[in-house]
Amino acid sequence: MSALLEISELTAHYGDFQALFGVDLVLGQGQTLAIIGANGAGKTTLMRAITGIAQVTAGTVTLDGKRIDPLTAPDILRAGISMVPEGRKLFPSLSVEENLMIGAHARKGSGFWNLARVCELFPVLAERRHQPSTSLSGGQQQMVSIGRALMSNPSVLLCDELSLGLAPVIIREIYAAFPTIRESGTAIIVVEQDIGQALQVADTVHCMMEGRITLSGRPGDLSREAIHDAYFGITHS
């Protein structure tokens, strides 16, 4: 397995407050990686640091062998990393279709994902293309946010808490799109508080606490207790 995305010793600050303390992660080609952790663990900060909208103060991020941490957010998107941000963040003055189209703003050439493919993935969006994005339900908005991120044909898709505020049946519907996304060749990082969901979709799971990765492994190799302890910061000595 060759590394597609390699994060090493990543540190990030909000002003004087340090939110990440030397995070290391490796994402392989076509892999799905899950990051779990309690509120305030630094998961969103990590996603924002990778995409260039949070300030990286030390460490490196490498995509396909090229360092991307010095780049600006728009250039990191062009390099091939796309994000479904926490809270969906649709553009309220754009229609559903325009929200999807803006995802392809920087795209050159063709790729697997386009408007038709996204509408195939989430058929409900096709019916609502011309509606204001604010008129959709939370689940449908999440679908738009995923579709929008796919429109740039990223090599890495970051998903920050897809399940936030959604009913279990809707969460299952959204995660049902993952196999297709993986088949399109996109590697995925999911951030989840829903541990069960994370263990189901991921090849590797990483637990975060207070800005550090405290536990890593394959879902099958990690015991419920170990995850539980890492999640809540219990140490057995």
Added chain:
Amino acid sequence: MIWLDTLLQGLLLGGLYALFAAGLSLVFGIMRLVNLAHGDLIVLGAYVILGIGTAFGLNPFVAALIALPLMFLLGWVLQTVLLNRVLGDDILPPLLVTFGLSVVIQNALLEGFSADSRKLPVGPIEAESFSIGSVSIGVMPLVTFGSAILVILCLNWIFYRTALGRAFRATSDDAVTAQLMGIRPKRVFALATGIALVVATIAALYLGARANFDPSIGPARLLYAFEAVIIGGLGSLWGTLIGGLVIGVAQAFGAALNPEWQILAGHIAFVLILLVRPRGLFPRAYD
């Protein structure tokens, strides 16, 4: 019948005010920047047209065609080297900088062209008019009005039908998330200010053709433009057109009652509308 005539003259004048306001409205809608130098940039545009016309012996309409790309470039440069640096969460720095810019432009024009009044020599079209029934309509005011409608139509088309317009709206909604789409907000802003100065130059052509201008008249044009934008509702281009018409009509009726009341009547209309609709006539749903 005199009232109908007054109404018509007011609407035609309002077209000019809408042209003053359209660029201001566009820039505010996209980057929440109140450009206090907008009026002076219009006056600058008039001098650029005058300068090109005089230097090459061209009719102002032709000279304006050359001025348009130059002013676009000026807007682009202005945004890139100056305004982008001061835009941020705090609205005070851009206000101060554009206020300073206003002073600089006025003084530069004073140095370059003196305080003498000038006028753009558009030729015989200036005096032409035709009558419908008992009302007489000037050709230039009508052309101005038509241009205002056309400009608003074009801006709306850009805003709602093109990829650039989509980027404008997305950036205005949420500049951080827009960057996640690969949009570079500063470049988007530079294009927006370029377009705003193109519209300002069109306004300058009709301003200079209609009446005398000198380096000091910018701030008053800014005030009319500002009132038109607020009356229409921030961020709505059609609202800005209506806002311009409201001020034009109010001024025409004020002047009909007493010539000294023209300007005052416009300001009173502005205050009255704000009392009834504090967010203007067509406020944007998301702010």
